[in-house]
Amino acid sequence: MTVKNALLYKRLSDYLTIDKLDLSIVKKLNLRVILRLIRRLFSHDGALVLGVSADWRYRLTYLLYRFNRSKMERSILIVMGGKTPESVTYANRLNGYRRVYVETESMKRAFEAMGVHNVSIYPNCREMPKAPTQIRSSGSGRMSSVFFSLISPDKGVEIALGVAKLLPEVDFHFYGRIEGGYEDRFLGKVDELSNVYYHGVFDSVAGDVLGELSKYDVHLFPTQCPNEGVPGVLVETKMAAVPTVASNVSYNAELVESGKDGIVLDECTAEAMCDAIKALDGDRELLVSMKEAALASAEYFCVDHYLEELVADLENGRKGGLR
Template structure:
């Protein structure tokens, strides 16, 4: 199903198709944008209420949509398909190895990550942590990124984009993921699932749904959105509590199983009342 641009044009078609052919229509919503979008496009609510179900990525969205009069709601967390990874490292790097992985746009918070790491290293007059940044850069953001990284030194570097099949292996080389997003459309970020699968703690802004995914003090730490000084304080605490960071990494690895495709999809199929049957010679269930 479409997102903001396509929804207002295609929703009438889907509603007609459902009515004319008696075919169930289930809307799987990607991202955290729908409640705010409906506040400014309230005429779409009637059509969406006619669908058989809406599946959204967070409890926050469910609560907001209920206040907008929806009842056909289900929780569908983000998920990934990943192989079991190797054991979590027995120790923490010195310097602590930090990574940022997202689109290179200001709203994703790379500037906060860079500022916090640079301030910590400058205060100690040595690199107490390093930061590698990964992610695609649109043409109109190359100048912004170049200026962001200017004169930052060897401890902070942009490493380019990652192929999807290289993400978890690459992340596993680090100690923690920095995710200081303030992106308005943020929902349940898939990169957090990938970080968990790689055995990384996650240091994230408390923006939108991050607090539902990052378990404070267990799989990572949260800080007030947009506050570089608060991020710096969280990182400073981690540098001095390597045992706690290692415990978070182990908890993150264990938590990843909640968001594996083999956990989430059977629950979705059950919600949709799709019959499943064991595949011949395979204990896993597949849709008929």
């Protein structure tokens, strides 16, 4: 289950009775779970909260629209990622839900342009920390940067390593699972560069993600993936008061206000990212102001701001409890 889904389940459970079903188990052809899914789809009571991948979104939407329209009208769809409907037919089926929730304003406009009329926004939310975030003092010491994602060329690791080679006066810290087949190349680069450190996969369940991220001055997000949606790490770094230097890919320019709470690169190359980091390293007052702005912008992603609408949609449409 994604962090976004786990949090949504946790918080909706404060208001509603929910029976959780993990579709990853369905993929393993677990008969008991498959039967539970069939019962949930075709029963006449309750409502559904669907937070699923694009493939499952298409399959379940088809089944509900074709066989159980009345239950679909009581249910909500939580869209993960940034993929818009591929056909007018599919877009029209999405209108069968009580509400379709997408992650950004531009996603909402894209869905509406395809003819989906019941769209609202529910970002990749997080819970704000109970204790106020302490903004890391930039001082005059070495700048420290962090890369917190899948370690792969598609996520821009080669670009970040290129920057590390160009900036020996800045430290570069990497967290994340290394993509299969990329281990030797990446770890070889780590060994070559004295200012690069690999910390493995961070345990987000047992550990304090925000506390870990707040150790750093700037977050590097040079992703080349076209369907990023709203990556959780961009929300978490905001809550940790860490500005991001990002590629202008997918929705990054909508999530990072360039020049205020981070920098969005028109062209994401090692040289361009190097220039951005050098500018922040040389102007520590600007860096502090970006940290403050990043923390302020995190408020938009607080789950508490969206629960009332979500619960109202389900309460107004359901009968016989939420299933």
